[in-house]
Amino acid sequence: MFAQPKLTICVPSRNRQPYFQETIRSLLANMRMDVEYVFADNSDDPSIMDDFMEEVFGDPRVKYLPSVDRVLPMVENWDRSVEAATGEFICMIGDDDYVDVNVADLIRRSHAEQPAMDVLIWSRLTFNWPGNRPQRCNVAASLDTGVYSVPRATAYQDFFSWRGGAPTPNMAFGFYHGAVSKRVMDKIKAKFGAKYCEYPVVDFENICKVLVTAEHMVYAGRPFSVLGSCAKSNSAKIKTADNVKEQLAIFTRETGRNIDDDPHMKDFPFPTPLGLTACIAQVQHWFLTRYGYSPMPGWEANFAAACGNSCSLMATQQDNDRAIEGYRAVFAKWHGGKYLKHFQPVDFVDPAVGQFFTGVSDKQLFMDEEIGGVQTPAELYHFVSQMLVSPEALELNLNENHRAA
Incomplete structure (x- = not known):
């Protein structure tokens, strides 16, 4: 590996070993050596992941944090994951998710053009694992080909003001399905509670802290990761x-x-x-x-x-x-x-009988999430990537301010 990896991908897990194992396999299938992995198990039965990790023993890219003699709160498992990371940038995903390891190239390109870049986030895909599909769902893939700077004031205002009234606020600049520099994470630790992660809703806590700590934020319209939802996930x-x-x-x-x-x-x-x-x-x-x-x-x-x-x-x-x-x-x-x-609730539409759409609308490509018979987030990502602009062809517009979608 390089003296310092460009990116560390952290994957904390608790009692979802089959998905965790598949995510590990999918990530390690990419053989590039400038990416570090921190896999943190926090399961009731440590032996399942301990035995599995023997298969990757000796891979210099991997740091494995096994379960300890007590159940760790989520915040502690996430915190120790970041503590173990040595990469220049840190990305956190769930154990039923996927991220394209080659996003490290976009980080490198963007960082070279804008050396002050603290945070890079990107568009994401969604995927319900088999076994968590109560109704037919589609996947929306952004067709945006740009990479833009986003002023911190804009990101802060949009997130904390709930601009637009969406169920989740805009401008989610954080390490969950994004990349935050280790320098910013160390600042957060020094400034807030002497920990990287402090509040039990860890992903949105990190967004709050990044928005008042980072200075230069970048958004890529192309998807680089998949938010998976297995039957045991919180999102399900x-x-x-x-x-x-x-x-x-x-x-x-x-x-x-x-x-x-x-x-x-x-x-x-x-x-x-x-x-x-x-x-x-x-x-x-x-x-x-x-x-x-x-x-x-x-x-x-x-x-x-x-x-x-x-x-x-x-x-x-x-x-x-x-x-x-x-x-x-x-x-x-x-x-x-x-x-x-x-407070004006919109009319409820039963997802089991609602209209199912595929095609292009508003610069997004909508597909059946079962397209091509895909069975995992990684399979979905690699299938969809063939329809999107290649990462190398993305246009860097880092002198152009932008509002992330």
């Missing part, structure tokens, strides 16, 4: 109220506390069971409160709109109705009901 369980409550109970037990009872939640009455939008806003509120940053003007109305849009993403009409009822009850009391008028 956030669309039904009962599963959300079950996951919260597990999360509370393993974290050692219920984050809904944290002191900062006293003036932010949006509990975790309401869903992902509420959880993200919790992280933002925790971060702003703990570290003394001011909220963005007007964020409350945009957040209320986001909550209304998020309800339609629930799995069933019943779960949709529960989410609406829960949000409406909170908004009716929060700030004296001032923002209730901005």
Whole structure:
């Protein structure tokens, strides 16, 4: 390997060994030597991954962090992954995800043209693993061929203001399916809590901290990774109220506390069971409160709109109705009901009977996620990549400011 790898890819895992093993195989299939891997197991039965990792013993690119004598909270498993990383940039993915190792070339090209670059993020694909497909789904692949600079002020404003009212805020500049320089991560550790990862919702916590620490951010419109969703993943369980409550109970037990009872939640009455939008806003509120940053003007109305849009993403009409009822009850009391008028849930469309679209629309290519018989995120990525511009042909527009899609 080089004296310092250009990129470290961290993959923390807990009790999802078959997916973890497939992800490891997919990553290591690329033989380039300027990428480091940190695989951190945190499972109840350590022997499964310990035995598997013997197959890759001796690969100089791999650092394996085995399970310890206790179950680690997610934040600790992620934190030790970053602690072990030595790459110039760090990327974090889930154990059922995939990232193109060759994104290191784009990092290198972009960094050469803009040496001050701190963060590079890219468009992503989505994939439901076989066994987690309650209905037919499509995959959207961005056809954007540009690589752009994004002013930090723009990224900060969009994320914390909930501009546009989408269920998840725009400008997700962080290490989860992105690449953040180790220099910035070390600054975060020094500045916030003496840890790389501090809050239990680790991916969005990192976004908050990157947006106030990094200086030069770059966005690539082309996809370079796949957000996988297996039957055991959190993303597979956030669309039904009962599963959300079950996951919260597990999360509370393993974290050692219920984050809904944290002191900062006293003036932010949006509990975790309401869903992902509420959880993200919790992280933002925790971060702003703990570290003394001011909220963005007007964020409350945009957040209320986001909550209304998020309800339609629930799995069933019943779960949709529960989410609406829960949000409406909170908004009716929060700030004296001032923002209730901005909470306008859209009509629920049953995903099992909704329109299924393939083709090109709004600079995106929509495909059946079962296209070509793909069985893993890596297979999907390599199939879709054949239809997209090659990474080498991407246009670097780093002197052109841009708002990420």
